[in-house]
Amino acid sequence: MKGVDPMRRTGPISNNTIWRLPRYLHILNELDAKDVACVSSAEMSEGVGMSASQIRQDLALFGTFGQQGRGYEVKTLREELIRILGVDRRYKVILVGAGHLGSAIVENFRSIAQGCVFQAAFDIDPAKIGKHVGGVPIRDGRSVTEYIRENGTDIAILTVPREGTRRAVSVLDAAGIRAIWNFTGVDIQCDALVENILFSDSLLFLAYGLSRNAE
Amino acid sequence: MKGVDPMRRTGPISNNTIWRLPRYLHILNELDAKDVACVSSAEMSEGVGMSASQIRQDLALFGTFGQQGRGYEVKTLREELIRILGVDRRYKVILVGAGHLGSAIVENFRSIAQGCVFQAAFDIDPAKIGKHVGGVPIRDGRSVTEYIRENGTDIAILTVPREGTRRAVSVLDAAGIRAIWNFTGVDIQCDALVENILFSDSLLFLAYGLSRNAE
Numbered sequence: 001m002k003g004v005d006p007m008r009r010t011g012p013i014s015n016n017t018i019w020r021l022p023r024y025l026h027i028l029n030e031l032d033a034k035d036v037a038c039v040s041s042a043e044m045s046e047g048v049g050m051s052a053s054q055i056r057q058d059l060a061l062f063g064t065f066g067q068q069g070r071g072y073e074v075k076t077l078r079e080e081l082i083r084i085l086g087v088d089r090r091y092k093v094i095l096v097g098a099g100h101l102g103s104a105i106v107e108n109f110r111s112i113a114q115g116c117v118f119q120a121a122f123d124i125d126p127a128k129i130g131k132h133v134g135g136v137p138i139r140d141g142r143s144v145t146e147y148i149r150e151n152g153t154d155i156a157i158l159t160v161p162r163e164g165t166r167r168a169v170s171v172l173d174a175a176g177i178r179a180i181w182n183f184t185g186v187d188i189q190c191d192a193l194v195e196n197i198l199f200s201d202s203l204l205f206l207a208y209g210l211s212r213n214a215e
Numbered sequence: 216m217k218g219v220d221p222m223r224r225t226g227p228i229s230n231n232t233i234w235r236l237p238r239y240l241h242i243l244n245e246l247d248a249k250d251v252a253c254v255s256s257a258e259m260s261e262g263v264g265m266s267a268s269q270i271r272q273d274l275a276l277f278g279t280f281g282q283q284g285r286g287y288e289v290k291t292l293r294e295e296l297i298r299i300l301g302v303d304r305r306y307k308v309i310l311v312g313a314g315h316l317g318s319a320i321v322e323n324f325r326s327i328a329q330g331c332v333f334q335a336a337f338d339i340d341p342a343k344i345g346k347h348v349g350g351v352p353i354r355d356g357r358s359v360t361e362y363i364r365e366n367g368t369d370i371a372i373l374t375v376p377r378e379g380t381r382r383a384v385s386v387l388d389a390a391g392i393r394a395i396w397n398f399t400g401v402d403i404q405c406d407a408l409v410e411n412i413l414f415s416d417s418l419l420f421l422a423y424g425l426s427r428n429a430e
Binding site for chain 1: 233236237240262264300304306318319320327331369370396402410413415417418420421422
């Protein structure tokens with residue numbers, strides 16, 4: 001069954017719904033790798049920790065309906081979610097800051113980054129330039145503007161130290177980067193789209209849960 | 216002004232609200248470090264990207280009210296949020312998996328982990344055991360059960376490879392760990408409280424934003 005392109009809908013789909021789609025895609029990737037052909041909303045529900053009715057409701061938003069008694073076709077639904085999430089476009093990604101964190105991310109890039117191509121890594125530390133990370137050489141950070149312009153880079157993974165964040169962001173922004181995946185913990189303002197990974201918020205949330213459990 | 220202990224409220228505070236508190240604490244930490252005495256909800260709003268009325272509403276839930284014309288006292292509000300979030304309790308934390316990612320986290324532990332004490336690191340790789348990370352020696356992973364029981368560890372930062380996840384979780388769970396901060400990208404089931412950092416979901420969300428911008 002064909003899905004409806006969410007872009008052609010009159011209203012945007014809520015971020016709460018969009019946030020659930022990667023979870024569905026994650027399960028479908030695993031099922032597809034195991035050559036499972038069909039999955040019911042009840043089966044998906046176990047894997048993603050959401051109710052079957054929530055799943056049916058979310059997928060119906062995209063015009064996707066399971067077949068009575070058979071469920072969803074894994075391959076079709078997976079392809080549809082990939083298209084909806086826009087990860088059929090092969091975004092070009094660079095790493096800015098090749099320390100421990102950046103290395104960990106790009107070395108696991110294939111399992112993390114569906115629909116993205118890792119292009120290049122940059123650092124300003126002369127001791128790192130020329131070494132390899134995630135299968136590519138680390139380039140001189142001063143060449144990043146030229147690189148982005150010549151190679152049409154879409155996304156920068158930003159893993160520089162906190163104190164280098166603002167400078168790196170202004171360079172990336174001026175070079176015309178389209179999106180920044182920000183791991184620095186620093187709030188950044190720029191023209192590019194920003195997605196933050198906030199380690200400290202996540203740990204505080206965990207601590208809150210622990211203190212609540214202890215009551 | 217004294218806050219009301221959220222634990223004594225009749226209903227639990229929603230997770231959406233709790234999720235916003237670390238953002239407020241983050242801003243208050245920065246203001247306190249700069250010796251700023253008072254802050255208005257409008258000023259906080261700029262730093263956290265939420266409306267001033269949302270902030271006033273959230274803080275009122277805890278019985279915290281700014282003073283007309285002066286705003287909130289930074290020190291008092293900060294201490295209150297620390298207490299509400301339960302991070303005045305000095306949770307004991309260990310690292311399980313001392314690769315690039317684990318090293319990056321514990322080396323930035325002070326800026327990431329308010330209210331937590333980093334105790335020890337573990338790995339099963341003989342080449343890593345005995346080396347140092349985040350100021351502590353890396354111990355043999357086979358001693359983790361004994362360590363947790365003897366030292367009353369609260370939280371394990373789980374940064375083992377995907378394929379080692381289930382085994383590590385069953386060991387930690389049997390040892391009585393209270394919480395797991397899970398970076399493996401693998402869904403885990405256990406008695407401990409789990410908070411997941413899902414890199415792939417975050418990047419998919421960014422890709423979705425890019426594809427929407429391109430339309």
